[in-house]
Structure formats: structure tokens, C-alpha cells
Amino acid sequence: MGHDHPPAPRAPRRLRVILAAVLIPAFLATGIATVLLWPGPVAKVKEVDPVPRFHATVTKVVTEACPPTVEGPPDPGPCGTATVRLESGQTQDTDLPTGPGAPHVEVGDKVLVTPLTDAEDPTLTVYTIADHQRGSSLLWLVAAxxxxxxxFGRWRGLAALAGLAVSFAVLLLFVLPAILGGGPPLLIAVTGSALIMFVVLYLTHGISAQTSVAVLGTLVSLVLAGAIGSLAIAMTHLTGYGDENAITLSLLHADVDLHGLLLAGIIIGSLGVLDDVTVTQAATVGELARANPALTRRELYRGGARVGRAHIASTVNTIVLAYAGASLPVLLLVIAGGRGVSEVLTAEFIAQEIVRSVVGTLGLVAAVPVTTALAAFVATAAHRPPRPPRPPRPRADRSEVLEALADPNPR
Structure with missing residues (x-):
């Protein structure tokens, strides 16, 4: 793996044995839990009257004034027709989509069209534009x-992309199907998070004592976040039915434990910020020790803790704003309804985001001292100068005694 700094000194053998004795059983336990919780075939809910969608290209757009409505002013539009060419080569005329959230189309746009049966003439099929095709645009964004x-990151950046692929694979192939199959969401989330942590951190940052410190700090903080999350959910009496998506999921898959799913989401969300803090703390302490090997363990801890406090101060704001941004439409809808601030903040869908922010922040606060202390211990052990070899013991001069014993005529 590429590095932007000199390689860290190799940790003493005794320290490496201690780290391995802690992490290897944890990794084996994660692997065994993954095998035991691995999902079987998940029964898919059959769609009711599925409507097919076809890829098409807009070849012509004709706009016109919207007709007046009986209730009042004319529809703001747009009104008119669009001609689309299906992949089969067939050409169809469609009405321009209207209404809130309707896609705006222009000539050359790649769209998805849906065939519908005309209400007045069941033998007639009418095509309507349902959405834009976003596959190629998303691919270009991902490629950029x-x-x-x-x-920027060179080999380290390539390793980070591989770690991102591993995270998505664990979520899509293990965590989500296992929860959907009726497994315990909390145990599945902890197992999946631990699996992601082990693979991604070592893959991205290499196998070293410094990475092992970050893994240990993340693991301890993740367990604390899970315990705090369980307590917070119990104290606030959250049920997991905080939004329409959760309610829809409960209707389609009654076996899913939404209460446990809420806690699982908190744990997986916490992992995303925990590994950032733990890796930063371990690297910071390592760089301090490398810059000044004379620093004591306490001085390394204090220096790393100062960096950690600054990191936490900025990350807390990041977490809160991220959750607020995700809930912005809901917040606007509630405030526009004239409800009081206290009533808004204590509603379940808002309380869920508050609990997520609080649990994630407390996990970060715990991660800084734990990881910094471990990193200071490892760094001082790695930079400790070797003991000087003992000088050889002087041998007594016995030559005179041997000569006296060998003389046949002693005086």
C-alpha cells in the first residue's frame, strides 16, 4: 500500500501478540456469526398488477396553452405532446407529464415510458412518460x-474504493436480506458492522499495530453506541414506526422487527463516523511519536486528545446537519402545519433523528479517549529504544595459578 509518510516502526513482538490475542478471536466470532445469520432465500412480495416500463428517447416536443378548468384558472402546465421512440423503433405520442414532481422533458432526453389502458377505450393503449433514465448520468458521476x-489518494485511494465496494456488498448481500428474512436486526447490524470494520480498515490502511488500534477503538465504541442506543430508545419509547416507509415495510414484511431495525440503523450509521475518528486519532498519535520519539505516553495522549476534541467539535455539527438535511421536507411540512416547537421535536419521526444524533455523538466522544490511549501505548512501545547489550563479565586472570600448579619444583 502507498503511504505519504515514512513507515511506522515495527511494534515489539510482545505487543503484536497481545493485539492479535484480542483481535483474532473477535474476527473469528464475527465470521461465525456471519455464517449463522447468513440469510436464506427471501420471499419477494408479488406486485399487484405490475406495470412495465420501456426505455425511450424524446424526439419531438410540442407545447400549447393549457385549457381552462371548471374549478378556476387554467392548469399551469406544461401542456402539449411529446413524441418518443422506443428501443424497438416504434414511435409513440404522449401527453407532456404535469403535476408536482412531473419530469420536465426536452428533445434528446432518455426517458422511461409506461403503457396504460385508456379508460374510455380498453382496446387502446396510451403511453405516458414516467421518469428520466439516470443510469448513464450516475455512472459518469461515480466515474468522476x-x-x-x-x-489524490493513489494506491491508498484505490484501496478506499475497494473498501467502499466491500461495505456495499456486506449491506446488500448480508445485512439487508438477513433483516428482511426476519432475523434479529440488532445482532445482524452489529455483525455486519464488525465485518465491514475488519475488512475495510485493514484493506485501506494496511495490517499494522496502528490499524489494529483503530480497529480496537472502533469496536469498543461501537459496542458502547449500541448500549447507549438501546437505552435511549427505551427511554424515549420509540417504536420504529416513525415514517411512511417503516409503515409500508411492516405491511409488506410483517416479520421485520422495526424496533430493532431502528437500533440497527443507528449502529450502522455510527460506524461511518466512528472509523473516521479512530483512524485519525491513531494516525495523529503515531505522527506525534514519529516526529518526537522522546515524548512520553502521557504527552502523546494529551497531544492526541487535543486534536480529538477539535475533531469532535466539528463532527458533532456535521452529524446534526446531516440528519436535519435528510429530514428537511418533513420539518417544513410540520412547521407549516402550525404545530408548536416542543410538539414537533417530540414527535417520533423527529425524536428518531435526535436519538441518532445523540447516540452517534456519544459514540464519538467515547472513541477519542479509548483510541488515543491505545495509540499512545502502542506508539511508545514501538519507539522505545532497545536495551543496550550487557557488557561481558571480566574473566579472572588465572594464568599465575595454572603456572604454579604446573611447576614440578615449587619454591
Whole structure:
């Protein structure tokens, strides 16, 4: 793996044995739990009257004034027709989509069209534009993202992309199907998070004592976050039915434990910020020790803790704003309804986000001292100068005694 700094001194053998004795059983336990919780075939809910969608290209757009309505002013539009060419080569005329959230189309746009049966003439099929095709646009964005990461991070950036792929694979192949199959969401989330942590951290940062410190700090903080999350959910009496998506999921898959799913989401969300803090703390202490090997363990801890406090201060605001941004439409809808601030903040869908922010922050606060202390211990052990070899013991001069014993005529 590429590094932007000199390689860290190799940790003493005794320290490496201690780290391995802690982490290897944890890794084996994670692997065994993954095998035991691995999902079987998940029964898919059959769609009611599924409507097919076809890829098409807009070849012509004709706009016109919208007709007046009986209730009042004319529809703001747009009104008119669009001609689309299906992949089969067939050409169809469709009405321009209208209404809130309707896609705005222009000539050359790639769209998805849906065939519908005309209400007045069941033998007639009418095509309507349902949405834009976003596959190629998303691929270009992902390619630009990957190119920027590799250009800046080089081999480390490439390893980070591989770690991101592993995270998505664990979530899509293990965590989500296992929860959907009726497994315990909390245990599945902890197992999946631990699996992601082990693979991604070592893959991205290499196998070293410094990475092992970050893994240990993340593992301890993750367990604390799970315990705090369980307590917070119990104290606030959250049920997991905080939004329409959860209610829809409960209707389609009654076996899913939404209460446990809420806690699982908190744990997985906490992992995303915990590994950032633990890796930063371990690297910071390592760089301090490398810059000044004379620093004591306490001085390394204090220096790393100062960096950690600054990191936490900025990360707390990041977490809160991230959750607020995700809930912005709901917040606007509630405030527009004239409800009081206290009533809004204590509603379940808002209380869920508050609990997520609080649990994630407390996990970060716990991660800083734990990881910094471990990193200071490892750094001082790695930079400790070797003991000087003992000088050889002087041998007594016995030559005169031997000569006296060998003389046949002693005086």
C-alpha cells in the first residue's frame, strides 16, 4: 500500500501478540456469526398488477396553452405532446407529464415510458412518460468520484474504493436480506458492522499495530453506541414506526422487527463516523511519536486528545446537519402545519433523528479517549529504544595459578 509518510516502526513482538490475542478471536466470532445469520432465500412480495416500463428517447416536443378548468384558472402546465421512440423503433405520442414532481422533458432526453389502458377505450393503449433514465448520468458521476479519489489518494485511494465496494456488498448481500428474512436486526447490524470494520480498515490502511488500534477503538465504541442506543430508545419509547416507509415495510414484511431495525440503523450509521475518528486519532498519535520519539505516553495522549476534541467539535455539527438535511421536507411540512416547537421535536419521526444524533455523538466522544490511549501505548512501545547489550563479565586472570600448579619444583 502507498503511504505519504515514512513507515511506522515495527511494534515489539510482545505487543503484536497481545493485539492479535484480542483481535483474532473477535474476527473469528464475527465470521461465525456471519455464517449463522447468513440469510436464506427471501420471499419477494408479488406486485399487484405490475406495470412495465420501456426505455425511450424524446424526439419531438410540442407545447400549447393549457385549457381552462371548471374549478378556476387554467392548469399551469406544461401542456402539449411529446413524441418518443422506443428501443424497438416504434414511435409513440404522449401527453407532456404535469403535476408536482412531473419530469420536465426536452428533445434528446432518455426517458422511461409506461403503457396504460385508456379508460374510455380498453382496446387502446396510451403511453405516458414516467421518469428520466439516470443510469448513464450516475455512472459518469461515480466515474468522476472514483477518478478524483485515485488521483489524490493513489494506491491508498484505490484501496478506499475497494473498501467502499466491500461495505456495499456486506449491506446488500448480508445485512439487508438477513433483516428482511426476519432475523434479529440488532445482532445482524452489529455483525455486519464488525465485518465491514475488519475488512475495510485493514484493506485501506494496511495490517499494522496502528490499524489494529483503530480497529480496537472502533469496536469498543461501537459496542458502547449500541448500549447507549438501546437505552435511549427505551427511554424515549420509540417504536420504529416513525415514517411512511417503516409503515409500508411492516405491511409488506410483517416479520421485520422495526424496533430493532431502528437500533440497527443507528449502529450502522455510527460506524461511518466512528472509523473516521479512530483512524485519525491513531494516525495523529503515531505522527506525534514519529516526529518526537522522546515524548512520553502521557504527552502523546494529551497531544492526541487535543486534536480529538477539535475533531469532535466539528463532527458533532456535521452529524446534526446531516440528519436535519435528510429530514428537511418533513420539518417544513410540520412547521407549516402550525404545530408548536416542543410538539414537533417530540414527535417520533423527529425524536428518531435526535436519538441518532445523540447516540452517534456519544459514540464519538467515547472513541477519542479509548483510541488515543491505545495509540499512545502502542506508539511508545514501538519507539522505545532497545536495551543496550550487557557488557561481558571480566574473566579472572588465572594464568599465575595454572603456572604454579604446573611447576614440578615449587619454591
Amino acid at each position: 468520484f472514483a477518478a478524483a479519489i485515485v488521483a
